[in-house]
Amino acid sequence: MIWLQALVYFSxxxxxxxxxxxxxxxxxxxIHLRWELYPVPHEKGRAEHGGSYFEEADWWKKPRETTLIGELKDMFMEMLFIKRVFEHKRPLWWFTYPFHTGIYLILTWFALVFIGAIFEIAGFPISAASVQQLGFLSWLSPLIYYLTWIVGVLAMALMLIFGLGLLFRRLGDEGMRSYSAPxxxxxxxxxxxxxxxxxAAWQYDGDFAVARAFMKxxxxxxxxxxxxxxxxxxxxxxxxxFLYLPFTKMTHFFGKYFTYHKVLWEDEPNLRGGEIEKEVKKVLGYRISWSAPHMKPGMTWADEVLKVSPNEIDVWKKEEK
Amino acid sequence: MAKENVKIEDISKPVEQLVKLTLDDLMPLPPPYDKPGEEPELTEPTPDWREKYVTDLDGYIAIDLPWKPKTKEEEEELVRKFLSGLQKLLDKENNWTFLQPLMLSVEYCARCQTCSDACPIYISSGRKEIYRPTYRAEVLRRIIKKYLTPGGKIKAKFTGDIDLNANTIIRLAEDAYRCTLCRRCTQTCPIGVDNGLISHEIRKLFSQEMGIAPKALHELGTVQHLQKGSSTGLTPDGFKDIIEFIEDDIEEKLGRRIKIPVDEKGAEILLIHNAGEYLSWPENPAAFAILFEEAGISWTLSSEQVAYDAVNYGVWYDDVQLARVATKHTEIAAKLEVDKIVVGECGHAHKAISVVADRVLADEYNIPRESCMPILWDIVRKKKINFDPEKNNFPVTLHDPCNMVRLMGVVEPQRKILRELCPQFREMEPHGVYNYCCGGGSGFAIMQSMNFPEWRSAVAARMKFKQTLEAFKDCISPEINKYLCAPCSNCKGAIRDMLDYYNAPEKCSIYYGGLVELMVNAMVDLEEPFIEWEFH
Known part of the structure; x- marks a missing residue:
C-alpha cells in the first residue's frame, strides 16, 4: 500500500x-486605496454605533484608540457562528451552520487521532480502560478514546446530513440555482x-483504532x-x-482574513512621513497603460496626476466614419 | 420583448431589451401612496433613443453617449477593447488601487445570495434579477475565468459559461450604473466579498480604457472640474459674485454684515463646499458662514479653480481622475498654508478626500482633511452660540449619507446636534451605518439625461421615500411641515427630485434641507426663521 501512503504525503x-x-x-x-466599511469593530468606543476616528475634530493630533478584543469578538462570532448568514439569510443558516460545524469537528477529530497516535508511539495505548503507566493522568487515554469517537461520529453525521441539505437547497432556491455552475x-x-x-470505512473500524494506527x-x-x-x-x-481544495473558492477560510483585515477593517491613515506614505510613493511610480482619451499611457501615476495639464485631457467622441 | 427570470447567460442574448419594469412589480409604498394612481406611470424610451443609445438592459439610459456599436467591425473592436481593459483591471501597475479587494471578491463569492435582500434597488424593483448585487459580479467573474485564464473556454462548461459579445458588454456597462455603490450588500457577506466594488471596477474599466462614462460624471464632471474650476461650470468670477450675494442675504437675515473670508492665507481651516450648494442651496454656505463667524473659527474659502468645488466624481468611476482632483484640492490648501481641509455637507467629497484618496497623497500634498460634523457638534456642545431648540419645534428626520456614514464612520456628531436642537427629531429605520441610500449615490443624483431620472426616483430612491413616509407617519398630514435633514448635496439633489416626482411637498408637506440650516434656524440671535419652507 505504499502508493496510498505516498498519495497522502503528496496531497x-x-x-x-x-x-x-x-x-x-x-x-x-x-497597497490599495482605502475602502473600509463601517462598523469597523476595532474602533474603540465607537464600534457599537459604527463610528470612526473621523468623528473627532483634529483626529490626527490625537492618539488613535483601537481595541483588539472588539476585532477578535466580531471575528470569532463570524468564524464560530457564521453570524452574518444567521442575521441576513436564516433559512440557509440552518444548513450551512451545522455543515461548517461538522468541518470544525472533523478537523478536531484529526487532531485527536494525531494526539492519540503520538500517545501510542510514546507507549501509552489509547483504549476505553484507563492506562496505569500514565499515573495520575491515567484518565487521559479513555478521554481521548471516547472524545475521538464522539467527535468523529458527530462530524460525519453533520457533514453528511447537512451536505446533502446544502445540495438540495442549492437546487431548490431559485436565486442560488440560477447562479450555480456544475x-x-x-x-x-x-x-x-x-x-x-x-x-463506510468506520464500519470496519468502530473505535477508530485503525485510523490511529494509520496516523502512526x-x-x-x-x-x-x-x-x-x-x-x-x-x-x-x-x-x-486535499489536492483539489486549494485551487477552489473553498479556500475562503484564509480569504476571509484578507477581505476583513486587509480591506473592510483596514482604516490605517496615511500620516505625513509615515510607513503608508512610503508605500504610496512607491505605487505612484507604477506605470499606466490605460488607453482612454484622458490618459497618457506610459506615464507613471504621479506624472498622470501632476504633469498632465487639464487642457490636455480629451474625452470620448463618436468617430466619424 | 422583455424576458422574466433572467439568467446570467441571458445578458448576451440578442433581444431588444432584457427586462421591462412595470409599476405593478415595484415595492408597494405606505400611505398615502398605497393606492393606484398616486405615482407617475413608467415610460418607454423613444425610438430615437433606442437607435442611438443603449436601452438594451431595462430601457433606461445612464451612459448618455451614442456608443452602441453599429457594425460587425465595431462590435469586434468593442470586445477587443473590453478584454484589453479587463486585463489592465487585473494588473498590478494599472490597478494597484483596487487589485487586492477586486481579486478577493472575484475569487471568493459562494453565490449564497445572503447579500441580495440588503440591496434597496433589488428590493424596490420587485427583485429584478439584473439588479441583484451578485448579477454583474457573476457576469464579470465568468468572463474573467473564460476569457482570461488558460483553458478557460473548456473550463467554462464546468465553472459557469457566458458569451462575451457586444450585447454582454453594453448591458454590463449599463448595469454597473444600476448600483449606487452604497455597499450595504457588503455588510452582510459572511466572506467579506464586495459586490459594490465590482460595479465600481466595471465602471473604471469602461472609463479608463475607453473613455465611456456618463457625461455628467466625466466630460461635464471631472474634466470640466479640472478645466473650468467646477463641475457646475461655475468660474472663479462667478463664485465671487455668489459670495457677495450670500453676504447680502446674510445681512438681510442676521441684521448685520459678515465678511466671508476668501483666499485668506494662514487661516486654520480651508472649508470646501460642493459648488452645487452655491447654485441650488446658497442658504447652506450662508449658514456655515454665520456659524463659523459667530463661533469665532479661523477659516477661509478658496476662489481658485477646482478648490471652490469639493466634489470628486472620480471616486465613482475613475481612479486617475480621482487622484487628479484630490491632488488639486490639497495643492491649493498647501498654497493657502491652512492647517487642514474641512469638507462641508457633501458625502462623497468627504469620503473621496478623507478616505479613498488618502493613499494618492504624499509629502506637501498630504494635508490633514476632516469632516465638518465634529466641528459643528463642538459649536453646540461647547455652547459657542446660543441656541433655542423651541425654534425647531417641528418634525425632523435624518438621512444618513452613505459616503459619510457607512463608508467613513461619521455617525454620531450630526445626530447629537439634532437631538440637542430639534425636539421632534426621530430616526428613520434602519439608520446610521445600516441606512439606505437616497437613490442618488455614485453620481445618480447629477445624472439627468433622458429617462434616467425616472428610474432613479421610481426605483433607486423608492426605499428612501418609503423610509421617509414611515418616519413621518404620525404627522403625515399636509398641514404639518416636516423637515428631512440630508447633510449632503448629492443626497439633497436626489431627495429634491424624489419628493418632486411623488409630489410629496404638496401631498405631505415634506421639505428637505441640510443640517446647518437647522442650526442657524435655532439661533437665539436670529429674529426671523432661517428655514423658509419653500420647495426648491
Whole structure:
C-alpha cells in the first residue's frame, strides 16, 4: 500500500504549499486605496454605533484608540457562528451552520487521532480502560478514546446530513440555482462522497483504532496497517480532495482574513512621513497603460496626476466614419 | 420583448431589451401612496433613443453617449477593447488601487445570495434579477475565468459559461450604473466579498480604457472640474459674485454684515463646499458662514479653480481622475498654508478626500482633511452660540449619507446636534451605518439625461421615500411641515427630485434641507426663521 501512503504525503504537501503560495500572493499585493466599511469593530468606543476616528475634530493630533478584543469578538462570532448568514439569510443558516460545524469537528477529530497516535508511539495505548503507566493522568487515554469517537461520529453525521441539505437547497432556491455552475454541485458531491466513504470505512473500524494506527504509520514513516477496501477508497478520495481544495473558492477560510483585515477593517491613515506614505510613493511610480482619451499611457501615476495639464485631457467622441 | 427570470447567460442574448419594469412589480409604498394612481406611470424610451443609445438592459439610459456599436467591425473592436481593459483591471501597475479587494471578491463569492435582500434597488424593483448585487459580479467573474485564464473556454462548461459579445458588454456597462455603490450588500457577506466594488471596477474599466462614462460624471464632471474650476461650470468670477450675494442675504437675515473670508492665507481651516450648494442651496454656505463667524473659527474659502468645488466624481468611476482632483484640492490648501481641509455637507467629497484618496497623497500634498460634523457638534456642545431648540419645534428626520456614514464612520456628531436642537427629531429605520441610500449615490443624483431620472426616483430612491413616509407617519398630514435633514448635496439633489416626482411637498408637506440650516434656524440671535419652507 505504499502508493496510498505516498498519495497522502503528496496531497498534503501540495495542499500546504498551494495554500501558502496563495496567501503569499494576496499578502504581497500592492497597497490599495482605502475602502473600509463601517462598523469597523476595532474602533474603540465607537464600534457599537459604527463610528470612526473621523468623528473627532483634529483626529490626527490625537492618539488613535483601537481595541483588539472588539476585532477578535466580531471575528470569532463570524468564524464560530457564521453570524452574518444567521442575521441576513436564516433559512440557509440552518444548513450551512451545522455543515461548517461538522468541518470544525472533523478537523478536531484529526487532531485527536494525531494526539492519540503520538500517545501510542510514546507507549501509552489509547483504549476505553484507563492506562496505569500514565499515573495520575491515567484518565487521559479513555478521554481521548471516547472524545475521538464522539467527535468523529458527530462530524460525519453533520457533514453528511447537512451536505446533502446544502445540495438540495442549492437546487431548490431559485436565486442560488440560477447562479450555480456544475462545479458548485461537484464540490458538494465531492465532500459528501468523502464523508460517505468515511462512514463506510468506520464500519470496519468502530473505535477508530485503525485510523490511529494509520496516523502512526504516517508519522513514523512506517508501512500502513492492514486496512479495508472502504478505507482505501476513503483515504484516496480524501487525498484527492486535499489536492483539489486549494485551487477552489473553498479556500475562503484564509480569504476571509484578507477581505476583513486587509480591506473592510483596514482604516490605517496615511500620516505625513509615515510607513503608508512610503508605500504610496512607491505605487505612484507604477506605470499606466490605460488607453482612454484622458490618459497618457506610459506615464507613471504621479506624472498622470501632476504633469498632465487639464487642457490636455480629451474625452470620448463618436468617430466619424 | 422583455424576458422574466433572467439568467446570467441571458445578458448576451440578442433581444431588444432584457427586462421591462412595470409599476405593478415595484415595492408597494405606505400611505398615502398605497393606492393606484398616486405615482407617475413608467415610460418607454423613444425610438430615437433606442437607435442611438443603449436601452438594451431595462430601457433606461445612464451612459448618455451614442456608443452602441453599429457594425460587425465595431462590435469586434468593442470586445477587443473590453478584454484589453479587463486585463489592465487585473494588473498590478494599472490597478494597484483596487487589485487586492477586486481579486478577493472575484475569487471568493459562494453565490449564497445572503447579500441580495440588503440591496434597496433589488428590493424596490420587485427583485429584478439584473439588479441583484451578485448579477454583474457573476457576469464579470465568468468572463474573467473564460476569457482570461488558460483553458478557460473548456473550463467554462464546468465553472459557469457566458458569451462575451457586444450585447454582454453594453448591458454590463449599463448595469454597473444600476448600483449606487452604497455597499450595504457588503455588510452582510459572511466572506467579506464586495459586490459594490465590482460595479465600481466595471465602471473604471469602461472609463479608463475607453473613455465611456456618463457625461455628467466625466466630460461635464471631472474634466470640466479640472478645466473650468467646477463641475457646475461655475468660474472663479462667478463664485465671487455668489459670495457677495450670500453676504447680502446674510445681512438681510442676521441684521448685520459678515465678511466671508476668501483666499485668506494662514487661516486654520480651508472649508470646501460642493459648488452645487452655491447654485441650488446658497442658504447652506450662508449658514456655515454665520456659524463659523459667530463661533469665532479661523477659516477661509478658496476662489481658485477646482478648490471652490469639493466634489470628486472620480471616486465613482475613475481612479486617475480621482487622484487628479484630490491632488488639486490639497495643492491649493498647501498654497493657502491652512492647517487642514474641512469638507462641508457633501458625502462623497468627504469620503473621496478623507478616505479613498488618502493613499494618492504624499509629502506637501498630504494635508490633514476632516469632516465638518465634529466641528459643528463642538459649536453646540461647547455652547459657542446660543441656541433655542423651541425654534425647531417641528418634525425632523435624518438621512444618513452613505459616503459619510457607512463608508467613513461619521455617525454620531450630526445626530447629537439634532437631538440637542430639534425636539421632534426621530430616526428613520434602519439608520446610521445600516441606512439606505437616497437613490442618488455614485453620481445618480447629477445624472439627468433622458429617462434616467425616472428610474432613479421610481426605483433607486423608492426605499428612501418609503423610509421617509414611515418616519413621518404620525404627522403625515399636509398641514404639518416636516423637515428631512440630508447633510449632503448629492443626497439633497436626489431627495429634491424624489419628493418632486411623488409630489410629496404638496401631498405631505415634506421639505428637505441640510443640517446647518437647522442650526442657524435655532439661533437665539436670529429674529426671523432661517428655514423658509419653500420647495426648491
Amino acid at each position: 498534503f504537501t501540495v495542499f500546504v504549499l498551494v495554500v501558502l503560495a496563495k496567501v503569499v500572493k494576496y499578502a504581497t499585493m500592492p 462545479i458548485d454541485y461537484f464540490n458538494l458531491l465531492f465532500i459528501i462522497a468523502v464523508v460517505a466513504t468515511g462512514i 504509520s504516517l508519522i513514523t514513516f512506517s508501512p500502513l496497517p492492514s486496512i479495508s477496501g472502504a478505507t482505501i477508497l476513503h483515504v484516496t478520495l480524501l487525498s484527492l480532495l
